Amino acid sequence: MAVSPDRGRRPTLDTIALEVGVSRATVSNAYNRPDQLSVQLRERIIATAKRLGYAGPDPTARSLATQRTGAVAFLLGQGLSSAFSDPALTIMLDSLAATVDSGDRALLLLPGVDDQGPRPASVARAQTDVVVAYSLPDGAPALDAVRERQLPLVVVDQPVVPDSARVELDDVAGATLAARHLGELGHRNVGILGFSLSPDGRHGPADRGRVRVARYRVTRDRVAGYLAGLAPFGIGPDEVPVWEANCGDQQFGRAGALWLMGNRPRPTALLCMSDELALGAIRAATELGLSVPRDISVVGFDDTPGATWSDPPLTTIRQDLVAKGRRAGELALRMLDGAGPGDPTTMGVELIPRASTAPPAR
């Protein structure tokens, strides 16, 4: 007996079951375990569903029953536009997205508010099975919310959180490599063009005190690495000016480089924490009529596509962003299957010398 489609209400599994004259379990199986019923019955069910406008099991109800949402939450320190101004993030995220997507999961994006990371309430209400955090300041409240919910957590780059899986870059080593490269070329006056040190929206020159209390581990480590790499050449920490950008895009790189190049003695080289910043620095040098690398050398970080393509091509520290995103995705999927956090994965770094560095003119 055909039952008229419920008036006004969306059809559910029951609607279809009733209409076809089978049990609800069978309809469920038609969608989830085709091997559990005969082909004919399944086809009849699917056809009926289509006829009644039933689009398949409700995702929310399914999630409740299965105890998994099928989503991976991605926590970001900053808002979307500043976060995405750095290709390094988008490349990583793309790779992460592709990985979780291949595990049939969606990406729930929780952008940061005021550079503090997402609000804890957003995290508390997020429908997700696992969380990937990127570039949050130490002690971000969002991480407490994650812990309260006991969600598996993958932290990329920073900060260190107990019981979480980690994907890290050896930032100190990378920065050291960059600095040593400059030292070996003979540079003795070097400036640092860095990321934000703490989530307070500040940008501009940063003194030693500010560096010491930095709440972003990556920035802290890279500064430390730069200084460590310069030390063997007799360059003391106080001789190295640091400029802090509060967003990684080229405009900030340009502004910072202009300030750094205004220092006396003028630096003969700039250590930049990202390729974007470095591109801004090259831009600034050109504006001042300085030639790179003749008058000033510039080192980037990340080896994004822009580094190859710039004029001159950037000497930079390469990290494998695609592998990093993939790895974060894999860890997330693995923790979903109940695996423990395991040991942190540390990604390697490599110096890629190109044409933006040379010995200083004398």
Place this chain on the structure above:
Amino acid sequence: MAVSPDRGRRPTLDTIALEVGVSRATVSNAYNRPDQLSVQLRERIIATAKRLGYAGPDPTARSLATQRTGAVAFLLGQGLSSAFSDPALTIMLDSLAATVDSGDRALLLLPGVDDQGPRPASVARAQTDVVVAYSLPDGAPALDAVRERQLPLVVVDQPVVPDSARVELDDVAGATLAARHLGELGHRNVGILGFSLSPDGRHGPADRGRVRVARYRVTRDRVAGYLAGLAPFGIGPDEVPVWEANCGDQQFGRAGALWLMGNRPRPTALLCMSDELALGAIRAATELGLSVPRDISVVGFDDTPGATWSDPPLTTIRQDLVAKGRRAGELALRMLDGAGPGDPTTMGVELIPRASTAPPAR
């Protein structure tokens, strides 16, 4: 009587209710309707919850009961890294995210696969109340999936879908404006540096036939607008070479511009569908030893921050990306409250003349 915390199992509302000695409804109210119970009881409940490690009502169960997920799904034509290579998208998306976030909703990101948009299965399983689609090719299967689920839909830019809210740009008008500007300056040899015409990964020169069957409305309209703007100056469609980029980043702009500038007679001006492409074009011109705008004029589209900042600053067509994202977000939130799609919102365009265009040298 204190009940020992369930061994192994996560606490639920019932756990807390039992422990405090109240009904489950009361615990629920403690979280959702604080005015429904006395302050003391509420505090006792919250304290007990904290003690037992209960992080608040399970989002999935809540969603099932309330029949709303609290998420906005964002469907993207392409993968993340190519989509985010254009600041125009990230600015818009950031504004969208801020808007939906202020409505206490998360953003579920469904990136496209093979430029065809998200897979229909992903859409079918997405936990969302409303969908915002951006830059999908006409007839993307993901849109069928949205329709099957009868989810409210907001389409940004393209394509046209029945019963959906729309936020559009007047692409034809914008492109016409750009082309007319060149015509008025006296340019008669113009090339078009455009977005992808169809989601097949092709890039390179595009003939008239390919333009005609383009599956991206935006690209189609802009080409049409360009040609319409050039026509009054006696420039026929067949005299205007078109190069198609399959991703909006500067490298493609450079490559396309190199090809366009290789045409004979060499164009004296390039119409670019985004500022990024235009920046790549300027780059290409510089590489060829041509000066912008003396030897070749370049017009962008969008008026992203890079346009102001480039050398020379870009003449471009301004669209208000922040307003566009906000509007899309508002429409999404409004449709959630049961509002109908309403009339399409058409965002205005404006020509911003800067230094990258000038009369052709003769």
Place this chain on the structure above:
DNA sequence: CAGGCTATCTGAAGCGCTTCAGCACGCGCC
């Protein structure tokens, strides 16, 4: 003191689905 309020709290009915133990039946096998 009856009557009516207000402030609090409860019971029970869902929300739409998955899953697992089990049942019925037919088939092959010795």
Place this chain on the structure above:
DNA sequence: GGCGCGTGCTGAAGCGCTTCAGATAGCCTG
């Protein structure tokens, strides 16, 4: 002919929460 087994399907017990129509009790009013 009895046994064991695989196939195809069902019933019922959840998953964890919200919500709404009461119930209860204290308090004020006249």
